[in-house]
Amino acid sequence: MAGLCLWAIFTRIELPSLSDLGGLLGGLRLWQWLAACGATGISFWALGRYDSVGHRHLQTGLDGPQARHAGMAAIAFSQLVGFGLLTGAYARWRMVPGLTVMQAAQLTGLVGVTFLAALAVICGIAMVLFPVFAWFRPIGALLLAVAGAASLLSFVAPRLNIGSLSLRWPSLAAMAALSVWALIDVMAAGTALWILLPSSLDISWTTLLVVYAIALGAAILSSAPGGTGLLELLVFSLLPAHDSAGLLAALLAFRLVYYALPAAIACMMMLAPERLKTIRAPVTDPDLLGAQHRSAETLPHHRLRAESGVIRQNGGHVQAFGFNQLALLDSPQISVALFDPVIGSFKETLTPLQRYARQRNAAPCYYKCSARNALAARQAGWTVLRIASEAVVSPISFSESGSNHRQLRRKLRHAEKAGISVRPAPPNLPLAQMAALDQAWQNRHGNAHGTTMGRFEANYLATQRVFLAWQQERIIGFVSLHVAKTEWCLDLIRICPNAPDGTGHILLRAAIAAAKEDEIPRLSLAAVPDHRYAARMDQGLRRFKACFAPDWQPRYMACPTWGDMVIAGFELFRLIHHPDPVQPTSLTQFDALRSGHGGADHGADQDAETAEWHRPRPVAGGMQSGSAHSAARAS
Known part of the structure; x- marks a missing residue:
């Protein structure tokens, strides 16, 4: 090819003599x-x-x-x-x-x-x-x-x-x-x-x-x-x-x-x-000293946000930066820290997270962090955007009396009249019935969202608290909750299409009662969109959670620049609405939890705690008269 091209050049131009060419070069x-x-x-x-x-x-x-x-x-x-x-x-x-x-x-x-x-x-x-x-x-x-x-x-x-x-x-x-x-x-x-x-x-x-x-x-x-x-x-x-x-x-x-x-x-x-x-040794980045990639199985039970348990399913991992730990998910475009830090200081993770993401050509992002941490990110020069509101109740002080729970009482009465009872799931989950219920729910509502929200999978549910709604001998709904030492968080909620009115409400009320019995101070009903376009989105979920008169707490997204924010926003939309196939939760984690050895904590206190929050408990299930919630229980 080179020879042919040179021949073509020689046929179309007049080559200068060597002396002329040397003169031109010497003139430079x-x-x-x-x-x-x-x-x-x-x-x-x-x-x-x-x-x-x-x-x-x-x-x-x-x-x-x-x-x-x-x-x-x-x-x-x-x-x-x-x-x-x-x-x-x-x-x-x-x-x-x-x-x-x-x-x-x-x-x-x-x-x-x-x-x-x-x-x-x-x-x-x-x-x-x-x-x-x-x-x-x-x-x-x-x-x-x-x-x-x-x-x-x-x-x-x-x-x-x-x-x-x-x-x-x-x-x-x-x-x-x-x-x-x-x-x-x-x-x-x-x-x-x-x-x-x-x-x-x-x-x-x-x-x-x-x-x-x-x-x-x-x-x-x-x-x-x-x-x-x-x-x-x-x-x-x-x-x-x-x-x-x-x-x-x-x-x-x-x-x-x-x-x-x-x-x-x-x-x-x-x-x-x-x-x-x-020059052979790579330069050590001081901001990444002590950085360690840990399996999602090591997610500690005493973490600050129970919802970070979603990384057991979405391919995420625990990323340690020194003594600080994040629930981190790496995607082709972003490295996103889900919610607040698992353990440690938010401020101390900003620079390491940014360096970590840049090392894989990704945009760093914090997703659904608290207002306090969003303020810290803004003070550090990051771009912050309010995206959601999280509904939070206190199980210990919760009561359905009062005018702000009027709608909840009405829904619970409907469920009681329909003969619905709620029981905690047994150790061996009725997976066949639950899977059929999940499929029926998807047939009506469309494919389940993922990545930041859980999806139906046997081992994943085995790491959670699950409550089943029964009508006679048939399961008509269930909810699952992430559990941590001081917080539970609502994850999956599946109700069959023809379930009586109030089924979801009685399920969640039973979970609140169980959390109170376990002396859990905080129960999150998870977040709903809260931004300028949220009014155009389905408000059914917000109305459902509003029946429990929760404390609405703002949640934010934080990125170093607006460019990163745009990339992270589109990537999270893709991951949530078109998630990758479910990655089954490790059976090792499941077996450890069932035997009372949860995650990375191996002390006797942790063993006892883990075994305790997996033990089936009786749960309040219906309404008696007035505003008093029934104490009906099931083993």
Whole structure:
């Protein structure tokens, strides 16, 4: 290919003599050579940063100076030798200790494909803004439309499945970073070429940048050493009206500065990689000292928010930053800390969470944190948005007497007249009936939401307190609650479509009575949307919870920037409304809980507590007369 392109060049331009070419090169001033070297340095610096983004996407754990230096050397070396996928992978494998051959190949492929994609976007923008020919604008607009569609697809479907191969798209944050570094690289390289133009050539900087970007893309696709032949052919074809001898001299000077000099440095680095020992170890991030990834099974029973138990099902984990622990969920776009910290100080987790998310090219986010912690986030410079209100009752002092519980009393009377009784679920859950009930509920209401809300799954329910509503010998509804030492939180509520009025109310009233008996000071009815668009959403859930006259507590979403907030908002919407398949809760956790060994706490007190809150208890189930709630019990 290189030979054919060179032949095509020779047939369309008149080659200057060696003396004329030498005169043109000799006419370049010292400042031009130095400025071109400076622009080359900026270009390769950006390419090194590009490799860092690739390391974070692949989660190699080797991001640092050695990754950036190896990336710069690999690109310089592959430009000289050609066959970039092979030679670039070899250079990275040789220069980065701990990087496997497969990882080096994956990284090189990722860098190559994403750079071409970013270059296509750059070319599209340049062709629309600075058209050299009339046909540039429609072609540029088409490139931008395809890029926009691909970005949308990567968000909606984060994984691309090709047979048995599953590829994860870079996150939107990674795409933005890759585009920025690619833009800096192309602009710096094109500027180096422009600086080296002889004084006889009058080509504008923008025109040359557009031409160079297009020629660079073709040169990379050719895989020829340095894109030899194809780069020159496209430059001459897109700039036909200019002095060919001057262009040839500028391209030759550019190859000396941008290809030969970096390649020589890269070869020396590759010949003696042991001399780079001082940059081999990744720089330790002091904000992540003591960071530890722990299984959801280690979620402690004495946590502040019982609702964090949802990570047992959604693929989340407990992330420790020193003595502080978060219920953390990693998705393709975000690293979201659910609710308030499991244990520890909110303020001390803000910077570590941000660093942790950036290490995987994700946006950091706190979801449904309390007002006090939202204020702390705002004081730390984060962006805060009110998104929900959580309904909270105090089981110990709860009573359905009074005017604010009038609607609740009416619903409970309806349930009592229908002959509904509520019993705590036995140790062996009636899963077949409960599964049928869950399916009937979904048939009426649509697929169950997930990620931040639980879904029906046997082992998951076995870690919760479950209450069943019976009508004669038939289960017509059930509720499940997350449990912690000082709080219970409503999770699943499933009522069959033809259940009598008040079924959900009597179920939840029974759970409140059981929490009072266990001396639980706080029971959360979970949150409902509370933002400017909440009025357009279904108000049935809010009305149901309002019957218990709860204390409505605001809940907030916090991100470092508004850009992160937008990404996190759309990603959470996708995760909630189109969740991934249910990840079954570990049987190890289930067995530990049933035997009284909950999570990471192994003391005798914890064992006793865990066994106690899994013991079936009798629960109040109906209404007698007036406002007095029945003491009917079931074993």
